[in-house]
Amino acid sequence: MLQRDLTLAWRRRSDIAMPVLYALIVTMLFPFALGPEDTLLQRIAGGVILVTVLLAMLLALDAMFSSDIEDGSLEQLVLAPQPLALMLGMKILAHWLTTALPLIVIAPLLAAMLHLPAAVIPVLLLALLLATPLLSLFGAVLVALTAGTRRSGMLLALMLLPLCVPALIFAAGAVAAAQQGLPWLAPISWLAAALVLSLVLAPLACAAALRIALDS
């Protein structure tokens, strides 16, 4: 399952590049809009990068199940003898590997564009590494819910963004604390705890949501 999704994603490499390009361009807009002062950019860098990554992932989320719904392979999945939650977990993992991982890889570049001190970058990466799977998992549940609808793009944003607020707060809190030289382990641990919890629950919830959305 994982292999199949990764192969499919590899066949459409340009789709993988889109969120990355989007994040690069959005980050580039901030210095233009706010003026290229180092201190100001440094202060907002952590938050800007996190929000940009969040939005870039939101753009890509829509596609998680869409092609599978179109060709009917999602119904096959639901009917398959293997547990649906497990296979959806694999799908979510594949989605995370193809959208979030490239974003994390270019995050140091984004950080450098905004003059984030080099010492903070490991913390930023760690926060992203924990926060992006959370977003993928939350997002997958909501995408599954909207699977049967026609216009899901804006709706998805309306539903996902409020649920992402805690993840964003903790991730930004860790980066801000690291920037001020304070201990940053506490928000990171919160993120990790939330991630572990949703790793267990989200695939199950996703499976339940998908059954609701497809059952008609």
Place this chain on the structure above:
Amino acid sequence: MSNWIPLWLHKLSSPPTFYRFAGTLRPWAMALALLFGAIALYGGLVLAPADYQQGDAYRIIFIHVPSAWMSMFIYAVMGVSAFVALVWRIKLAEVVAMESAPIGAAFTFITLVTGSLWGKPMWGTWWTWDARLTSELVLLFLYLGVIGLYQAFEDRRQGARAAAFLAIIGIINVPIVHFSVNWWNTLHQGSTVNMFGPSKISWNMLWPLLSMTLATKFYYAASLFRRAQTDLLSLESGKDWVRRIAESEVDQ
């Protein structure tokens, strides 16, 4: 004899019975809401003394606090009936959950608006990123998400089930709203009215508040009954009991 409650509930969950039940209770609930609302407004705006520090501006709590309570209460009702709807697939529970959402969103909106009207003279700002305010705003977005998801489906029952699922996920926010003033020590003050233990508010100010709380509860009941009735009629259109109601309306 002991199982008359489940039996009665079971009977009540059938759409025609609930339609009649709601139709009988609705005028009473609305009348009580108006009565308690009028008493509360008179007591709150005329009888209650002005605050020694805030003057007359504090009087907005007679609207703000009851609607804030209602915003959480309605979400809890919605979450519970969403759970019932998903587990037992009772059509009425779906209707109650989905028709609660707009009322709850309205109360949440009133809470935010009155809160910022009060915040301008008291805190000197319309809005601040305080834990209570932010979580209440998230609550509003959750309500809007539920409404939006419900309406995005062409099949209404399927939409109701999907939205019910979202409502259950979002219920985690309700305790966060409730305890936010205790967990994070930010601008919004802690609660002064306690169900257990003494309240830190004078009785002269407390009773209009409680009266308004009753008024909002009854208003919610009346409004929910009305909305559920309308919704049931359109969901069940084509069934015999709806046709009979329609015919009797025509006869009159």
